Amino acid sequence: MMTCDVIKRNIATTFGDRFECRPLSHYLVVNTPFTYPNLDGIQVFVETLPNGEVILSDKGETLRYLASYQIDPEESENKANVLKSVMSSFDTKFTDGIFYKHSKEGNISDDMLSLVNTILRISDFQLLQRAKKPKSDxxxxxxxxxxxxxxxxxxxxxxxxxxxxxxxxxxxxxxxxxxxxxxxxxxxxxxxxxxxxxxxxxxxxxxxxxxxxxxxxxxxxxxxxxxxxxxxxxxxxxxxxxxxxxxxxxxxxxxxxxxx
Known part of the structure; x- marks a missing residue:
């Protein structure tokens, strides 16, 4: 059974105290130091299934964030290809609007970081609608x-x-x-x-x-x-x-x- 103590023990050597964990219903919610483009904090939801399998997910928050800007990451072939590429790069799954990863205790920090990277890359679709800033020297x-x-x-x-x-x-x-x-x-x-x-x-x-x-x-x-x-x-x-x-x-x- 995954608990906040187990998560803290596994990520403490990696992230120190910059990740916070708290129980919520039958989930554990991990607050990360990373943010969406609007600076809202990125959260990872941790669920232990009856068979003991651990699932890390965003619980649909990434798509809800994009929807608030009227963005559908699958609305064009280009965006859909980027979506597939990002998920492949970080071995992330996508079902019913939720990004998720299967994990286990020994890999929890690596998998959590991979999921966060997935969320960051996908949420960047919002930034594609803005004018690009000049390239710095x-x-x-x-x-x-x-x-x-x-x-x-x-x-x-x-x-x-x-x-x-x-x-x-x-x-x-x-x-x-x-x-x-x-x-x-x-x-x-x-x-x-x-x-x-x-x-x-x-x-x-x-x-x-x-x-x-x-x-x-x-x-x-x-x-x-x-x-x-x-x-x-x-x-x-x-x-x-x-x-x-x-x-x-x-x-x-x-x-x-x-x-x-």
Whole structure:
């Protein structure tokens, strides 16, 4: 029988106190630190079936959120294909308007994070109706700096495929061979769409960190030049990676150079 104590015990080492659990009727409701684009908190509902099987779901909240903006994720072939792709990527099921995953005690944190990522990706349909923001120079500047750090182009790989402890594969944005370092740049989460990227990088780093034999050094470069990052995502990422603030690149650049 899944209980809040069991959930807290399994996710505490991963998320600390940033996930909260409470019983509600015959469900357990887990409040996550992630949000929908309108900044409402994302909740995961945990149900133990009579046969002992554990189901994690959104109880239809994601589609209800989209419906409030008159969005149907299956209304066009393009959206339907994106929906299928997202569910396939995170091994999530979809029935009667509910996104869900089968889970068990040992996998509860991984499965919960995969479901949250599914919810984030699908809820981003609302953002497709907005005008796209201009692309920041941040990513171009980070790439220039990473090339400088690596010295030699043979020492740097782009979109290197790496495998986490779960067996899932990720395309690491930058990999410096001599330092065995993976570097992921993250824009400021000033728009909700950027939370999707944060959640994706968090899952990647969490999975890689749990594979100590790979020995990766994990870095998250945060764009803070125009705005300070809120504490919640910064602290969340610091659980799984070394945080590098872009505004202080002169200070940390030399440290990575020494490692590399």
């Amino acid at each position: 941040f990513f171009r500047q980070v790439e220039e700096l990473i090339k400088e750090i690596a010295h030699d182009k043979e020492n740097l790989e782009f979109k290197k495929q790496v495998e986490g402890n779960s067996g899932k594969r990720y395309n690491a944005t930058y990999f410096i061979k001599s330092a065995n370092a993976i570097i992921e740049p993250l824009p400021h989460p000033i728009q909700a769409v950027d939370w999707t990227k944060i959640a994706t990088v968090f899952q990647e780093f969490y999975d890689l960190k749990n594979k100590p034999e790979a020995g990766y050094t994990l870095y998250a470069v945060l764009d803070d030049e125009d705005n300070e990052w809120p504490d919640e995502p910064k602290v969340l990422l610091s659980d799984v990676a070394k945080i590098l603030l872009w505004s202080r690149r002169r200070q940390w650049k030399d440290k990575i150079l020494k490692v590399a």
